[in-house]
Amino acid sequence: MDLPTSDIHKQAVKSLDTTSLLTNAARQRDARNYASFPIVDVDCHHYENESISEIVKYIDDPVMKQMGMLYTGGGTGGQTPFNPGLVGYQDVAGRVTRYPLRKTETTPGDDKHRDVHLSLRWMDAMGVDYVCLFPTPMLSLGLHPQPEVEAGLAKAYNRWLLENITSKEERIKTMMYVPFSDPEAAYETVKEFGDHPDVIGFMIVSVRYHAVHSNAYMKTYALMEELGKPLGFHSNYNWNDRLVGNSNRFLVTHALGFTVYNAVHLCNWVVNAMPERFPKLKTVWIESGLAWIPWVMQRLDNDYKMRWSEAPSLKGLPSDYMREMYYTSQPMEMPDNMDVLKTTFDMINADDQLLWASDYPHWDMDVPSVIYDLPFLDERQKQKILGGNAIDLFNLDVSKRFPNYKPA
């Protein structure tokens, strides 16, 4: 097929083959002997919208289900009842070719879902053993004006995902989508799916305008804590946001949006002393990179010392609590001065708290070598960040692929 490369030019390109595209990742895998230790990817994606006609069948509400069936059938002229519709072009106008070519990739017509085939292709190429799989367009669902739509679609997606994806492939796990717009539905989600073996935690999409410290969520957090599974906040961009979307370039709304939404939620989580209320509930901050964490640590500590009376339940500095949280690495900033990154690693106690993530197949994905090739890490630290920390956090059973695995 041809892709337009300018207003007057086009270029012939081959159909997408993930294994071929990631040949150089496979070379890195072999050169660094990734097969010798487990690698866990805590944040990767599929495009659940490509399976939406399957997912809507799991919707409980008959009226919403009919609407979904109509939309996924003939459509109604470009509108959708489900996706709040984010403007953007993550693929840099086709430069990241796996986006426009995605539909050209073929998969076997067997009983394994296409998303399982595609996931295993890139996992094997990169040397990844286990993943936590998340949706893509649904990362905007927290902006939907109808809380019942987030709740209804999330429930359908969660059921579909467990039945058709994770139960068919033991290397694929998920942190269950929590429909946060509806506190009761959020609670019911944790109750219904919380003890499922493929559910390694819970995920709230961060792009939303709900207060994480609202009393309405306390029973949900308590249930998560009781289940012993972590809570992740997965960020996103939102060009419709009046502040972080106040730019004419996607670069800005992406660079700021992915960090600021998580920064706001994390600040509220800390100053409301949620770690004191739920001391055993572990939190994971997903897809905001790392550079924002030292910024927030310093800002919160500085203000806290002057305004202690506004956060009186804290028993230490905000940064003390932040050092006990978990962070996914991607998209990891690579400053020219490597001391900056090393300092960040020291500040967040990366040895124990940092979790490598690829975010594949999204445009700003990271391969495992972003961690493995860091000059200031030793082999033990690399293996912990690439897999060991996640195995501990999620209590993952890796015995099928690593029968003799022992924590580093």
Add this chain to the structure above:
Amino acid sequence: MAKEILVGKASDFKEGDKKIVPNGKNSEIGVYLVHGNWYAYANLCPHQGGPACEGLLMAKVEEVIAEDKTYQGMRFNHDEMHIVCPWHGWEFDIADGQAVADRKWSLRKFEVEVRGEDVYVIA
């Protein structure tokens, strides 16, 4: 010691074409004919190791700023063509292989020799 790799016949290339040839077992070189000049670069992005030469060849994008400093839109400048790595979109100037966003990064460059009809890259 440098080795010569036969790329193919010069007449098989038309303006803007590229061919990726093996360079040993675990690497490749992308050979380009752009604006009548031959270029050859390692198919290995200095960012995260992506297959840069397997990506698109795209013209430089420029902002159009009027004399009164107002923004008037964007345009393509086909005089400067960029190799775009398909993994993350890093762009490299075809003329020297340097990353246009940060020119201390670059693709490894190779010499190209055309002898008669045959095109060789010196690796």
